Amino acid sequence: MRERLIDWLSDMPLKGPLTVFGLSIALAAFLADRLSKWWLIDVFGIAERGIVTILPFFDLVMAWNRGISYGLFQADTAVGVALLATFAIVVTAALTLWLARINHRLMALSIGLIIGGAIGNIYDRIVFGAVADFFSLHAYGYYWYIFNIADIWIAFGVILMIYDSFFPVAEETEAGQSGKK
Structure with a gap:
């Protein structure tokens, strides 16, 4: 089985025509x-301020999410944190391998945003044991989940990916010409 995995990985391209573009998006x-997160925690001091109302439907508030989206799979132990971080790292690695096979910018942008957001949340989970969230949207007494910039990147990347699946764009070939998917 190990040999099959090595063979499979060796056949995978590690750099495609848009890998640098996608990884640049991820880095940004x-x-x-x-x-x-640095500004809100260390400069603005959001933890000491409590709830800061920006608009009638939007607040800034410090929240440490020990789980994943919507607080699912809470990890209150070091083992739980390690498992969630490991899972996120594996998914990010798989997305990076997929990025190497992408031939059009919209999908490379999408995957780059998801990778960048995932790495931002992985960083928090490894360094702090939880993900720092700040943005709270609410209306008429109903509060949605609290999120951060990384979550926005991930959500926007997924939206672009869904858009691309319904309205595929032409692939960009090595010669710079477009070809249909």
Whole structure:
């Protein structure tokens, strides 16, 4: 089985025509997430301020998410944190391998945003044991989940991926010409 896995991995391209583009998007998304978290935690001091109302439907508030989206799969132990981080790393690695096979910018942008957001949340989970969330949307007494910039990148990447599946774009070939998917 080990040999089959090695053979399968050796057949996978590690760099495709849009890998650098996608990884650049991932890096920019990660840095924007880190910068926002640094500013809100260390400069603005959101933890000490409590709830900061920005608009009638939008607040800033410090929340540490020990689970995944919507607080599912709470990881209150070191083992739980390690398992969630490992799962996220494996998914991110798979997305990176997929990125190497992508031939059009919209999908490379989509995967880059998802990778960058995932790495931002992985960083938090490894360094802090939980993901730092700040943005709270609410209306008429109903509060949606609290999220961060990384979550926005992931959601936007998924939306672009869904859009691409319904409205596929032409592939970009090595010669720079377009060809239909």
